[in-house]
Amino acid sequence: MTGRLPLLALVLVGLSGCTAVRPQAAFGDVQATVAERADLRAVWVTGTAEDAAARAAVDSLLTDSLTADVAVQVALLNNRRLQATYEDLGVAQAMLVQAGLLSNPVFGARGLWPAEGGAPDLGLSVAFDFLDVFARPLRQRVARSEYAAAQARVAGAVLDLAAQTRTAAIRAQADAARLAMQVRVVANAEAGYTAARLLREAGNVPAVDLLAEQALYEQARLDLLVAEGAAAESREALIRRMGLSGPQAVIPLRATLPAVPAESPLPFVRTSTEAGVPGAAVDAEAIERAAVAASLDLDARRADIEAAARRLGLTDVEALVPTLHAGAELERTDGEWEAGPDVEVALPLFDQGQARRAAGYAELRRAQALYEADAVDLRSTARTLATRLATARRAALHYQTTVLPLRAEVAAQTLRQYNAMQTGVFGVLQAQQAEAEAARRYFDALAAYWVARTDLDLLLQGRMPSLDGGALARANAPSSVPPAAH
Amino acid sequence: MSTYTRRDWMKASAVALGGAAVGRASRATPLPVTWDPVAAADSIAADSVAAANVAATTPDSLPALAPPTSAPGQARRRSLATPVDGDRPNRVDTPNGSALTGRQADDGAWVYHLTAEEVEHAFAPGLTATCWGYNGQVHGPTLEAVEGDRVRIYVTNRLGVATTVHWHGVFLPSGMDGVGGLSQAPIAPGETFLYEFPITQSGTFMYHSHHDEMTQIALGLTGMFVVHPRRGADVDRDVAFMLHEWLVEPGTSRPDPNAMSDFNVLTMNARAFPGTDPIVVGHNDRVRFRFGNLSPMDHHPIHLHGHYWTIVGTDGGAIPAAGRWPETTVLVPTGSTRTVEWTADALGDWAMHCHMTHHVMNQMGHGTPNMVGVDARALDRSVQPLAPGYMAMGENGMDEHGSHVEQGHMPVPENSIPMVGAAGPFGYITMGGMYTNVKVRPKPVDVTADPGWYDHPAGTVARAVSAEQAARDGVRLT
Ligand SMILES: [Cu+2]
Numbered sequence: 001m002t003g004r005l006p007l008l009a010l011v012l013v014g015l016s017g018c019t020a021v022r023p024q025a026a027f028g029d030v031q032a033t034v035a036e037r038a039d040l041r042a043v044w045v046t047g048t049a050e051d052a053a054a055r056a057a058v059d060s061l062l063t064d065s066l067t068a069d070v071a072v073q074v075a076l077l078n079n080r081r082l083q084a085t086y087e088d089l090g091v092a093q094a095m096l097v098q099a100g101l102l103s104n105p106v107f108g109a110r111g112l113w114p115a116e117g118g119a120p121d122l123g124l125s126v127a128f129d130f131l132d133v134f135a136r137p138l139r140q141r142v143a144r145s146e147y148a149a150a151q152a153r154v155a156g157a158v159l160d161l162a163a164q165t166r167t168a169a170i171r172a173q174a175d176a177a178r179l180a181m182q183v184r185v186v187a188n189a190e191a192g193y194t195a196a197r198l199l200r201e202a203g204n205v206p207a208v209d210l211l212a213e214q215a216l217y218e219q220a221r222l223d224l225l226v227a228e229g230a231a232a233e234s235r236e237a238l239i240r241r242m243g244l245s246g247p248q249a250v251i252p253l254r255a256t257l258p259a260v261p262a263e264s265p266l267p268f269v270r271t272s273t274e275a276g277v278p279g280a281a282v283d284a285e286a287i288e289r290a291a292v293a294a295s296l297d298l299d300a301r302r303a304d305i306e307a308a309a310r311r312l313g314l315t316d317v318e319a320l321v322p323t324l325h326a327g328a329e330l331e332r333t334d335g336e337w338e339a340g341p342d343v344e345v346a347l348p349l350f351d352q353g354q355a356r357r358a359a360g361y362a363e364l365r366r367a368q369a370l371y372e373a374d375a376v377d378l379r380s381t382a383r384t385l386a387t388r389l390a391t392a393r394r395a396a397l398h399y400q401t402t403v404l405p406l407r408a409e410v411a412a413q414t415l416r417q418y419n420a421m422q423t424g425v426f427g428v429l430q431a432q433q434a435e436a437e438a439a440r441r442y443f444d445a446l447a448a449y450w451v452a453r454t455d456l457d458l459l460l461q462g463r464m465p466s467l468d469g470g471a472l473a474r475a476n477a478p479s480s481v482p483p484a485a486h
Numbered sequence: 487m488s489t490y491t492r493r494d495w496m497k498a499s500a501v502a503l504g505g506a507a508v509g510r511a512s513r514a515t516p517l518p519v520t521w522d523p524v525a526a527a528d529s530i531a532a533d534s535v536a537a538a539n540v541a542a543t544t545p546d547s548l549p550a551l552a553p554p555t556s557a558p559g560q561a562r563r564r565s566l567a568t569p570v571d572g573d574r575p576n577r578v579d580t581p582n583g584s585a586l587t588g589r590q591a592d593d594g595a596w597v598y599h600l601t602a603e604e605v606e607h608a609f610a611p612g613l614t615a616t617c618w619g620y621n622g623q624v625h626g627p628t629l630e631a632v633e634g635d636r637v638r639i640y641v642t643n644r645l646g647v648a649t650t651v652h653w654h655g656v657f658l659p660s661g662m663d664g665v666g667g668l669s670q671a672p673i674a675p676g677e678t679f680l681y682e683f684p685i686t687q688s689g690t691f692m693y694h695s696h697h698d699e700m701t702q703i704a705l706g707l708t709g710m711f712v713v714h715p716r717r718g719a720d721v722d723r724d725v726a727f728m729l730h731e732w733l734v735e736p737g738t739s740r741p742d743p744n745a746m747s748d749f750n751v752l753t754m755n756a757r758a759f760p761g762t763d764p765i766v767v768g769h770n771d772r773v774r775f776r777f778g779n780l781s782p783m784d785h786h787p788i789h790l791h792g793h794y795w796t797i798v799g800t801d802g803g804a805i806p807a808a809g810r811w812p813e814t815t816v817l818v819p820t821g822s823t824r825t826v827e828w829t830a831d832a833l834g835d836w837a838m839h840c841h842m843t844h845h846v847m848n849q850m851g852h853g854t855p856n857m858v859g860v861d862a863r864a865l866d867r868s869v870q871p872l873a874p875g876y877m878a879m880g881e882n883g884m885d886e887h888g889s890h891v892e893q894g895h896m897p898v899p900e901n902s903i904p905m906v907g908a909a910g911p912f913g914y915i916t917m918g919g920m921y922t923n924v925k926v927r928p929k930p931v932d933v934t935a936d937p938g939w940y941d942h943p944a945g946t947v948a949r950a951v952s953a954e955q956a957a958r959d960g961v962r963l964t
Contacts, residue, residue: 187872194868195855202859413737415875419896420736422851425869425878432872 026089026151033155037294037461042076042158044086054078058248065254068169068450071242075165076158078243085157092150099143103132138313145307152300156463159296161241163458163465167451168238173257174447175231181440182220182227188433189213189220195425257446260396284386287456291382296462298378301371308367312360374464381464385456392449399442407435564936566763568628571621572598576630578712578724578776579933581763581922582755586627588637595636595682598629600651602673602695602707603644609734609751610761610848610918612903616740617756618645618705624756625728625780626693626709633688633716639681641673648672651681652696653711655801655823658683666697688715689803690776690823692728700782704743706730706756708780721827722771723933727754729788729818729840729920731781736849736902747783748852752845752919759846759921760908764936765838767830768929774798774827779818786840786920789815793836795828815841830926835911835940840920848903848918911939912947 027044034042045051054077061074076082105128112121196213199205239249292298414431417423455465570576572587588596605619620626631637641651650672652664662683666672673679691711695702710726730753733745741751751758767773775795777788794812799805801823818824839846862878869876877896898904907915927937953963 184872191868191872195865198860198865199855199857201861202857204856204858204860411873413899415873416897416899417736417851418876420849420851420898420902421854422736422849422899424854424857425865425876426855428873428876429869 026093026147027086027154029151030086030089030155030158033151033296034158037155038159038162038457040072040076040158040162042082045077045083062244062248062251065252066169067254068166068173071169071238071251072162072165074242074244075161079161079165079241080243082157082161085154088150089154092147096140096143096147099139100136102136103129138310142307142310145303145310149300149303149307152296152303156296156300159458159461159463163454163463165238165241166454168234168241170257170447170450170454171234172231172238172253174443175227175234176253177256177443178440179224179227179231181436181443182224184436185433185440186217186220186224188429188436189217192426192429193217195429257443257450259400260393260446260449262397284383287386287460288379288382291378291459292375294460294462295374295378295464297374297464298371299462301367301374304367305364305371308360308364312357312364378459378464381467382459384467385452385459385465389449389452389456392445392452396442396445396449399438399445403438404435404442407438411435563938564763565934566766566936567934571627572630574630574632576628577714578628578630578726579765580628580710580726580755581765582757582761583625583710583726583728584621584623584627585630586621587630588635591638595638596631598637598639599642600626600639600709601642601644602649602651605706607706607756608761609732609753609756610758610903613734613751613758613761613849613901614739615732615734615901618702618707620707620709624706625730626707628710628712628726629693631685631711631713633685633713635685637681637683637685640678641681642678643673643675646675648674648697649695649702649707650679650697651693653681653683653691653693654821655689655691656683656711656713657686664696672697685713687803688713689799689801690726690778690825691801692778692780692823694780701743703780704732704745704782705741706732708778710776710778712776720772721774723765723767723773723830724776725765725774726776727778727788728756729754729777729779729781729786730756731784731845734849734901736851737899739901745782749782749784750847750849750851752786752840752847754920754922758848758903758919759839759917760915762922764835764923764925766925766927766931766933766935766937768931768933769830769833769926770929771830771926772827773830774825776823776825777816777818778823779820781820783820784842784845785817785819786845787815787817787842788838788920789841790828790838790924791836792832792834792926793828793830795826797824798827799823799825830924833926833928833940834942836924836926837917838922838924839917846917846919846921 024044024046027042031042034040043050043054045054058074058078061070061077064070105126108123108125108127110123110125112123114121193210193213193216196205196210200207200210235251235253238253239245239251242251244251411428411431411434414423414428418425418428455467458465566579566581568576568579568581569584570587571584573589574587576585576587578585586598586600588598591597600620601622602618602620603622605617605622605624606614607617607619607624608614617624629639639651643649648666650664650666650670653662661669662681663669664681670679691713693709693711695707708728708730710728712726731749732741732751732753733749734741734751754762757763777786778801779786791814794814795816796810796812797805797816798810813826816824816826844850857878860878865878866876869878875897904918907917907921909915925937925940927940931937956963
């Protein structure tokens with residue numbers, strides 16, 4: 001036996017492989033993925049000295065006026081829900097380690113005492129589940145697939161949070177800008193009310209005119225209330241994503257969204273210089289191809305399929321290969337220890353693995369169907385976002401280059417008409433009102449553009465955005481009726 | 487600069503700059519976007535009457551127009567002569583217009599040629615519009631004939647539409663009466679028609695389109711037709727005025743013929759003050775004014791200051807002496823002429839204008855709120871932050887408007903002019919539209935040039951008084 005046990009020990013050591021649980025290494029892969037795809041830095045706060053550095057980074061980021069980029073960085077450092085997601089990596093990695101471990105050997109001892117007395121017949125055995133040894137590579141491959149899927153999902157969660165934070169920042173900025181416009185609208189309505197009051201005091205207008213102006217003013221104040229509520233809510237949504245609370249939650253939000261760049265940084269969107277229309281066309285097909293190539297969702301689905309297939313292979317092995325327990329036995333017969341192999345074989349009489357195999361096939365088919373379903377959705381989302389971005393870009397540029405200058409010119413010309421005594425103070429205010437209204441719609445368009453950009457960016461980084469962006473940006477605009485002509 | 491100081495500064499500077507002379511004679515091409523007095527003076531130099539007519543006949547008499555000045559020594563004297571086209575000397579002055587006196591044919595008939603065409607016309611400095619006129623001017627030249635003439639009038643149509651000419655008040659064969667469809671076929675674009683008839687009467691008549699009248703008269707196709715009696719001139723100054731009204735919205739450049747009651751440019755010989763030339767007469771001259779009115783919709787009570795006149799005739803003929811009466815205002819109904827005669831026995835600068843107050847306004851809008859008595863500063867404080875450049879106006883009327891606009895502090899739409907007037911010798915003349923100045927000067931006087939403002943003898947100008955001065959007459963000022 002002395003010659004055999006070391007051999008067994010060697011086998012055990014050889015089989016044990018990667019037995020260490022090291023989730024931080026897995027996070028490195030996630031960090032690399034996120035950095036490569038989105039140029040973002042993810043940090044896993046794990047209760048070490050580096051945590052303080054992360055907290056300091058958050059504090060320093062919060063001192064400047066807040067742009068969408070800063071908000072995203074803070075969220076990646078500070079969002080607890082994301083940190084919780086990182087623990088999935090630990091779980092998956094642990095599972096992978098677990099898959100590499102062999103079942104513990106079973107130690108057996110027996111003693112038989114003859115009924116007539118005499119020396120007992122003693123036996124010692126160490127039994128291994130030998131099937132475990134055969135199935136281990138398969139099981140590890142399954143676990144590795146699951147682990148890869150977990151990594152992809154965590155990286156996806158990082159990208160998702162970044163995009164959600166960016167979108168929240170855009171909405172908060174747009175709502176802040178809309179609020180500023182509504183303040184202007186209120187000031188405008190107040191001026192109209194004042195004018196009507198002064199005219200009324202001079203005896204020059206009937207009561208109905210004053211009441212009409214007052215009604216417009218009061219309505220504008222109500223609209224301001226709605227705008228204030230919307231701005232506060234979207235601000236809170238941003239704060240939640242950034243994981244802030246207490247004094248930190250008072251964020252210095254920058255009130256203006258950046259204008260639509262004249263040249264689109266996205267290669268697929270042709271710019272106004274190339275086509276007659278501002279914003280012009282997008283190459284939806286190219287975006288579709290890029291999105292499919294980049295998709296982490298599809299990667300994860302593919303890993304699911306592989307895992308299912310491998311699990312099926314494992315099932316086959318487990319079902320078809322007879323359960324084999326191999327071990328060594330020491331037996332003392334007549335005072336002499338004899339050592340010899342001992343083999344037990346389970347007879348596949350009852351459980352031939354058919355049920356597990358059927359379940360395995362079902363899982364495989366489900367994984368395949370989900371893969372295809374995701375691929376269909378992905379392509380459609382790519383086309384939708386390509387169109388939405390092109391439309392949003394054209395709309396925002398149209399406001400920038402045409403509608404806003406036009407409204408400003410209308411206001412200027414109205415002032416000239418006023419100076420020529422062709423219109424009165426109400427005409428002037430109405431033109432200003434229309435200008436403020438156009439500016440507010442411009443912020444809607446601008447928000448829709450930046451949200452579409454964020455969504456498309458996320459898609460090209462490999463994640464499928466929810467397609468509510470366009471609708472939400474529009475739904476945020478408070479309703480307002482321009483004042484009737486005087 | 488605060489609202490308060492800006493407003494007060496503008497008022498102060500309006501007084502200070504009130505008498506400054508402006509004006510250049512070079513031709514301006516584009517319409518000014520802001521109302522710039524210098525550019526405006528340029529644009530009137532491009533006036534169609536002078537440019538089209540005078541250049542062809544008497545190039546040296548091109549009038550160099552400039553607003554009146556309180557410093558006559560430094561200012562160019564503005565020519566007030568009426569350009570003439572024809573063999574006979576003209577006897578009637580047409581301020582801002584011209585005369586057509588005819589050329590005699592071999593058979594003794596007097597031949598005239600009118601061409602109906604589109605004309606770029608300046609109503610006043612800074613206000614130009616595309617109108618329709620005759621012989622390159624609006625209105626057409628004053629046709630002068632003599633009782634007993636046989637006239638032969640060629641009419642060429644260079645418009646894009648058919649037209650006719652009706653000789654208003656003139657006795658003639660029915661087929662020469664110029665009513666399209668009734669008396670004759672309309673003159674098609676490119677065609678020339680001949681009207682020929684003997685002149686059997688004398689007096690003040692008119693001519694105008696009688697085809698699609700609403701459009702063609704509204705766009706300016708009218709003119710005076712004066713027939714002198716056989717014997718020579720019986721007055722020292724004989725002056726013809728065609729009254730008209732137009733709608734030219736600020737920022738537009740064509741009169742709107744659809745206007746019914748909201749006319750905003752009221753003219754004498756197609757000029758609105760400050761575009762009207764003054765009428766210069768010698769002291770104690772016998773003066774005849776002939777008013778014709780082809781305004782689409784309005785009568786005009788024309789009023790002269792400092793004198794009375796006698797209404798001596800209409801387009802129906804002379805009023806018998808027993809039926810005449812003295813007046814200071816003559817109502818000129820639309821579609822009529824009125825002839826008045828008077829003695830210019832009072833030296834000075836005298837206003838003559840339509841007495842309908844909206845007819846002495848330029849381009850006034852009619853939909854603005856009544857700002858009289860409104861606290862303008864409170865309104866300024868409320869509106870200015872929202873509309874930079876806004877300034878409440880009209881809280882005490884409209885007198886301040888013209889000076890503000892003229893100084894360029896209040897930009898107005900292209901092709902629009904201040905509501906009222908121009909700088910006078912004592913500040914702003916708060917009149918526009920159907921307004922002109924009659925200048926009575928000691929003889930001998932050059933009636934063909936602007937003599938500048940009247941130099942009042944000492945003690946003959948109304949002035950501010952102190953409380954002590956008033957107290958001497960028992961008037962207590964507290
Ligand atoms: Cu009038």
